[in-house]
Amino acid sequence: MTAPYDPSDREKVVAKLPADLRKELKVRAAELGKDIQDAVTEGVDAWQKAVDLVVVDTSGGTSFATYLPAGLYGKLKKECTARKISYNQGIAQSIRLWLDSNPSPRPQPPRVSGARRIVFGNQKGGVGKTSISAGVAQALAETGHRTLLIDFDPQGHLTKQLGYDLFDIESASLAKHMLGEAKGDLSELLVPIKGGDFEEHLWLLPACKDAFLLDAKLATSRSVRIKETALEKALESLEQDFDYIVVDCPPSLGYSMDTALYYCRTRDSEEASTSGIVIPVLAEDSSADAYDMLYDQIQDLIEDMDVDIALLGFVVNMYDSRKGYVATSSLDAWSSIGEPPVLAVVPELKDQREAVRVKKPLLVHAPYGDQAEVMRTVARRISA
Structure with missing residues (x-):
């Protein structure tokens, strides 16, 4: 019929x-x-x-x-x-x-290892790591998951776009906790992100103005393994308080990125793809070149540390088919990789740029726009 x-x-x-x-x-x-x-x-x-x-x-x-x-x-x-x-x-x-x-499914068994850890990374800047990590974190929190969003980029774009100030150089920060230079609990630095249907479920750990020094200090550390484990050790005390920890990574291949990749590895108590990395890209060649470098870094860490790191998928950002063959053929190329899959395609629209301009979360500024729906799609697919 x-x-x-x-x-x-x-x-x-x-x-x-x-x-x-x-x-x-x-x-x-x-x-x-x-x-x-x-x-x-x-x-x-x-x-x-x-x-x-x-x-x-x-x-x-x-x-x-x-x-x-x-x-x-x-x-x-x-x-x-x-x-x-x-x-x-x-x-x-x-x-x-x-x-x-359509009743709620029966609750899943309690987590053994704490929060699921999702990092958003790509060596290339300007691909939308910040906007996508923020939007997906909002979407996860919107569905009732206690979510921590971490600004791990020394530039602090995520912190500023959400309307918060970076920590001063003299203040405690994530970087100082990673290096053992801070007193007090890391939880004292968290700030709630208000607005929308995610209120009371989403927190931000802002960036600090001294975060650009982290790579150099990790490189000169006497501990052979501190550069890989520093982020995990700093965040360990927070994991049981959250369902998801989302990390907006810097656009680099330095030691900071190593710590983030190690943090999202598959732990012994986890199923495959419970945690991992999401890779924002653009539908153009430079994103592919940057991904090749990131992939090599991931594989080197897997071999050196004998760990598994799940590549959860690509998010093709700022896509506009009107740009012609370069855009459409690049999208086809990302899709043809197969594994990791393309999780979603974010259309080139004004919503996110306006949200940044007015310093509001995307799911508050334009909660029913196409970009917001894509963020919910990514959140649903990585949480499945």
């Missing part, structure tokens, strides 16, 4: 939903590995056939947007009129129906 609408032809719809319902939808969709737009579509399909539905309290609702097939959207509006209910109520009932029909 032919569907009354084309699922590939979707249009954006906006409704007012209470925060609790909105959050529950995002968490459940993430738990079940389903796109939010597909969950809402299934809910609306079921809602059209359902009767005697309970009214959902939509008071205090705030903006929620998703994409529905064009034909289904028209049917929804027509049915809402027939039932003498508001469009907001129709969407709310549809979501409630889907949630009730």
